[in-house]
Amino acid sequence: MINKVFGKLYTKVDGNPRLERVWLLSKIDFKKRYNDTTLGLIWAVVNPLFRAGIYYFAFTVIRDSNVDNFALYLLSGLLTWLFFSQSSKQSMIIFKRSKYLIENIRFKQLDLFYSSLLSTFYGFLFSVLAYFVLSLSVNIIPTISLLYLPFWLLILAVTILGVNLILATISIFFTDINQLWDLIIMAGFWTSPILFTAEDISNTAPWLLYVNPISGLIINIRNAIFYNIPPDWSMGLFNISYSVLLLLIGLVLFKKYSYSAIEKI
Amino acid sequence: MNNNYTIRVINVSKTFKVASEKITTLKSLIFKIFAKRSYRTIQALSNLEFNVTKGEIFGIIGRNGSGKSTLLKIILGAIPPNKGGEVLLNGKIIRLSLGIGFDQTLTARENIYLNGSILGLSMKQIGLKFKSIIEFAELEKFTDTKIKYYSTGMRSRLAFSIALNAEADIFLLDEFFGGVGDLIFKKKSAEVFNSTILKGRTIVLVSHQLADISKYCDRVLYLKEGQMAFLGDPKQAIEMYKAENNTRQKTNKKN
Numbered sequence: 001m002i003n004k005v006f007g008k009l010y011t012k013v014d015g016n017p018r019l020e021r022v023w024l025l026s027k028i029d030f031k032k033r034y035n036d037t038t039l040g041l042i043w044a045v046v047n048p049l050f051r052a053g054i055y056y057f058a059f060t061v062i063r064d065s066n067v068d069n070f071a072l073y074l075l076s077g078l079l080t081w082l083f084f085s086q087s088s089k090q091s092m093i094i095f096k097r098s099k100y101l102i103e104n105i106r107f108k109q110l111d112l113f114y115s116s117l118l119s120t121f122y123g124f125l126f127s128v129l130a131y132f133v134l135s136l137s138v139n140i141i142p143t144i145s146l147l148y149l150p151f152w153l154l155i156l157a158v159t160i161l162g163v164n165l166i167l168a169t170i171s172i173f174f175t176d177i178n179q180l181w182d183l184i185i186m187a188g189f190w191t192s193p194i195l196f197t198a199e200d201i202s203n204t205a206p207w208l209l210y211v212n213p214i215s216g217l218i219i220n221i222r223n224a225i226f227y228n229i230p231p232d233w234s235m236g237l238f239n240i241s242y243s244v245l246l247l248l249i250g251l252v253l254f255k256k257y258s259y260s261a262i263e264k265i
Numbered sequence: 266m267n268n269n270y271t272i273r274v275i276n277v278s279k280t281f282k283v284a285s286e287k288i289t290t291l292k293s294l295i296f297k298i299f300a301k302r303s304y305r306t307i308q309a310l311s312n313l314e315f316n317v318t319k320g321e322i323f324g325i326i327g328r329n330g331s332g333k334s335t336l337l338k339i340i341l342g343a344i345p346p347n348k349g350g351e352v353l354l355n356g357k358i359i360r361l362s363l364g365i366g367f368d369q370t371l372t373a374r375e376n377i378y379l380n381g382s383i384l385g386l387s388m389k390q391i392g393l394k395f396k397s398i399i400e401f402a403e404l405e406k407f408t409d410t411k412i413k414y415y416s417t418g419m420r421s422r423l424a425f426s427i428a429l430n431a432e433a434d435i436f437l438l439d440e441f442f443g444g445v446g447d448l449i450f451k452k453k454s455a456e457v458f459n460s461t462i463l464k465g466r467t468i469v470l471v472s473h474q475l476a477d478i479s480k481y482c483d484r485v486l487y488l489k490e491g492q493m494a495f496l497g498d499p500k501q502a503i504e505m506y507k508a509e510n511n512t513r514q515k516t517n518k519k520n
Contacts, residue, residue, distance in 0.1 A: 015389070021382040028379060032370060104366040105383045106342045106358050263344040 018111065025115030030122050044123040045130045052078050059195055067197060069226075072135055076226045077194035077218045079127050084160055084214050085185045087120040091164030092171040092178055095261040102262050109258055113168070117161055131225070143228040152220045152231070155243050159213050162246030169253040172261050188212050193219055209235070213242045270355060271435055271467040272317040272340060277350035279310040279335055279491075309335045310346075310491040319355075322458075322468045324478040324499060326506050327488035328513075333471045336488070337437045340469070356434025356467070357384060361424050361441045369413040373404060376412055377427055384431045394430045402426035403449055418447020425453070435467045442477060475503050 034040045052075045059065045059074070067073045094112050095102070102109060132142070170177045191208045192215045193201055201208050201215075209215045216235035223229050283305045310332045317323045325333050338344045340352050341360050360366075367376045377398055381391035399405055402422040412420065421441065428436060442454050457463060458481050472478055478485060478499060485502035487495040489509065495502050 015387055017382065017385050017387045017390075020388050024378060024382050024388070028368070028371065028375065100366055100368065101379075101383055103338065103343045104341070104360045104362075105380070106354075107383050107385070259345045262338075 018108070021107075022111050022114045022118065025111065026118035026122070029115060029119035033119070033123075041126065044126045048075070048079055048082055048127045049130060051082075055195055069138060069140065072131070072138065072140065072226055073222070074195065075131050075134065076222045077192065079124060079131060080156065080218050080221050081189060081192060081194055081214060082127075083120060083124040083156065084163075085189070086123070087117055087160050088163050088167055089181065089185070090116055090120065091168045092181065094164075094168055095172065095258075095265050099262060099265065109261075110254070113161060113164055113254075117157060117164065121157070135225070140226070140228075142225060145224050145228045145230060148224040148231055149221065152217055152224060152236075155236075155239055156214075156217050156221070158247050159217070159239070159243040162243065162248070162250040163213075165250030165254045166246070168261075169250075169257045172257060172264050188214065191215075193222075210238065213239065213246065216242075269318050270316040270353070271319045271321075272323075272355075272469070273351075273353040274313050274315050274336075274340065275351045275353070277310060277313045277336075277339060277346040277352065278308075279332070279339060279344075279346055279350075281307040281309055283307060308491055310339070313493055315486065315493070315496055317467055317469065319467055320465050321484065322463075322470060322482050324482035324485040324502075325469065325471045325488060326473075326475070326478060326485060326502060327494075328509070331488040332491040333488055334439060337439050337469065337471060341437060354435065357432065358435040358437065359384065359428045359431075359433040360437040360439060361421075361428060362439035363417060363421060363441060366424050367412045367420060370411060372409045372411050373399070373415070373423060374408050376423070380424075380427050381431050384427075384433060386431055391431075398423075398426045398430045401429065401453075416447065418450045421447065422450050422453060425450075425457075429457075429462060433466070435469070437469045437471075439471050440473070442472065442474065475506075479503055 034043060037043060039046075052071065055074055055078070056071050060070055091113070094116055098109075098112050101107070135142070167177060167181065191201070191205075192212055193209070198209065198215075198219050209219075216232070216239040220231045220236050220239070223231055313336065325336065327333050335344070337360060339346050339350075340354075341358060342352070342354075343360075346352065366380070368379065371379065374395075377395060378388070378391055381394070382388070386394075399408055402419075402425070404419060404423060407415070407419070412423075415423070425441075442451075468481075470478065470482060482499045484497055485495075485499040486493060487502040487506055495505050
């Protein structure tokens with residue numbers, strides 16, 4: 001299936017070489033992740049659904065959750081979180097994986113980061129489709145508030161790009177960041193409003209919602225696709241500035257240190 | 266200065282700092298945090314300064330560890346020179362070395378698009394050149410075979426063909442012709458060097474095959490322990506290099 005989508009590389013339109021490069025790199029990245037398995041692309045959808053199923057089981061059968069349509073509530077947060085965690089984990093191996101290119105051709109290495117982000121985004125899109133199928137099947141129909149979704153996805157993408165650049169730079173000098181990041185991701189997951197509600201968290205430790213840059217985005221993406229209500233702008237403005245700040249730090253670090261990546265890796 | 270250069274190496278030095286004990290893990294960091302770290306510095310290159318002009322075939326010779334590959338990587342921009350050094354380039358650059366530069370899990374077709382795109386071509390341009398890339402490499406039957414099933418010779422042919430067709434201006438050939446038993450490739454490379462295909466392109470040739478160096482190169486840089494021992498006439502450079510090898514062998518015998 002993937003081969004069909006990606007088989008046609010030739011185009012008749014003369015496009016922008018740099019955009020096409022990011023596009024091509026992301027396609028190859030995505031293809032490599034799923035193509036060698038028999039079920040291929042299906043894993044991109046099955047994996048998050050299966051995870052959601054387990055959490056659902058734990059939180060409804062074992063511990064009674066008081067949220068209506070908890071499965072959808074859970075899934076909307078989980079998908080957002082998985083986009084972030086998968087992409088950030090990959091960022092730490094970008095240099096190593098692309099060594100064969102960097103060592104032989106001079107090009108803008110930032111493109112590797114755009115394409116890596118984009119390739120995780122494809123998987124995210126497939127699971128979002130699965131979400132909407134479920135959502136429609138229980139008669140939760142998206143309203144006009146859905147229009148906010150692209151905006152929050154953009155902010156999410158900027159945040160992830162910033163984090164990825166920071167992580168990749170750190171990983172040049174400090175390989176333990178891989179293990180450390182696994183722990184941080186786990187801590188982040190259990191303190192985000194994915195399984196719990198934002199109220200639960202703000203009742204016990206409101207600062208948690210502000211430490212984690214993804215929490216507010218989960219809330220607002222959920223508002224857009226699950227609750228169908230307008231955004232929480234106080235959280236939203238915080239996230240917008242957070243994302244810009246992270247991206248700036250990431251770009252500065254990347255510009256300063258990425259030059260020595262190949263030497264150290 | 267004249268604008269004819271394609272590569273300008275200005276005051277390039279490279280020092281590798283090697284920690285006696287490498288600290289890249291948290292554990293060693295914690296244990297070593299208060300201990301005084303000792304570094305060993307390796308002076309890979311010192312104060313190199315030269316220009317390569319457009320269309321020139323420029324050879325680099327020297328013993329193993331004399332800094333040839335480091336110099337190529339610095340020219341390419343894959344690793345930075347020490348502070349104060351600079352490399353100016355004028356054109357699209359590609360480094361070709363044996364068997365690398367490809368993603369092993371992708372097919373030749375995909376690798377052609379990938380490399381072409383990284384070199385700055387648009388998909389349309391690559392599509393137009395695709396046929397001639399495959400034809401020159403004589404790989405018509407293996408277009409959709411994964412690179413990992415290719416022989417070293419086939420890979421070298423493909424890499425060379427991509428670089429030629431993607432119109433790279435500067436070729437850094439890092440031991441590219443050495444050790445390949447592939448007859449087609451040998452024939453091809455001789456053909457290329459003797460023909461006009463390379464006209465106007467700049468070649469930097471790093472090789473232990475002194476016959477190739479003396480046959481093709483216009484000028485030769487002879488590196489000795491990271492320093493420029495000689496730059497100029499190929500024959501003279503090769504003689505100096507041979508003399509160094511001879512004295513080394515003699516001292517080795519004495520020991």
